[in-house]
Amino acid sequence: MNRKSWLFSRVLLVAAVVTLLGCTASRSPTEPEVTASLSGTLDGTVTGVVQTVNATLLRCTPLPYQVVRQRVGSGGGVVKVGPHKLEIPRGALKQTVTITAEIPSDPVNSVRFSPEGLRFSASAKLTMSYANCDQTVSLPKKIVYTNELLSILEVLESLDSARSKTVSAPVDHFSRYAVAW
Numbered sequence: 001m002n003r004k005s006w007l008f009s010r011v012l013l014v015a016a017v018v019t020l021l022g023c024t025a026s027r028s029p030t031e032p033e034v035t036a037s038l039s040g041t042l043d044g045t046v047t048g049v050v051q052t053v054n055a056t057l058l059r060c061t062p063l064p065y066q067v068v069r070q071r072v073g074s075g076g077g078v079v080k081v082g083p084h085k086l087e088i089p090r091g092a093l094k095q096t097v098t099i100t101a102e103i104p105s106d107p108v109n110s111v112r113f114s115p116e117g118l119r120f121s122a123s124a125k126l127t128m129s130y131a132n133c134d135q136t137v138s139l140p141k142k143i144v145y146t147n148e149l150l151s152i153l154e155v156l157e158s159l160d161s162a163r164s165k166t167v168s169a170p171v172d173h174f175s176r177y178a179v180a181w
Helices: 003-022
Strands: 034-040 046-052 066-072 077-081 084-088 097-103 110-114 119-129 142-146 152-155 159-161 166-173 176-180
Touching: 066 077, 077 097, 084 097, 119 176, 142 166, 152 176, 166 176
Parallel strands: none
Antiparallel strands: 034 046, 066 097, 077 084, 084 119, 097 110, 110 176, 119 166, 142 152, 142 176, 159 166
C-alpha cells in the first residue's frame, strides 16, 4: 500500500469514528458520555483519542416542573427551586440581576439557570437533592455541567452528603447542571 492510500485509509477511519461518536441523539441521558479529539501533524499523520467522561447521570423519579425568578445583587443571596438551592456570596455579582432557576420534569435531577452564561466574581455554591433518585447506587454523587440534551460537559468537584441526600459544588457560571455518580 503506498503512502497516499495509507493516509487516505487513516483519514477515513478517523472520520468514521468521529461520525459514530457524533451520533448521540439516541444516547440515554444516563449513559456515559463519550468524546473524541483529533490532531494532525505537518507530515499528514492523523491521530485520534477516544475517552469516556467518568460520570453517569443518576436515574430519578421526575420532580414536578418548577420555575423561580429572583433578583440578586452585590449583597448576594439564596435562590431556592424545589429541593435545590444556589447560594451566591456577597460580591459575586457586580449589579442586580434577575435570576431564573428552572427544574425540568425529567428522569434525572437537573436545574437550568439563566441568564445563560452569567459569570460570578466569586464561586456560588449549588446544592442539589437526590432524595427522589435511585438509592441502589452507592457511589459518591457529583454535580455535572450539561448541555440541553443532558450530555455531560464537565464533572464538578463535589461534596456528597449521603445523610441528607444532597450534593454540593462550586459554580462560576450559569447553565444547566445535573446529579450524577
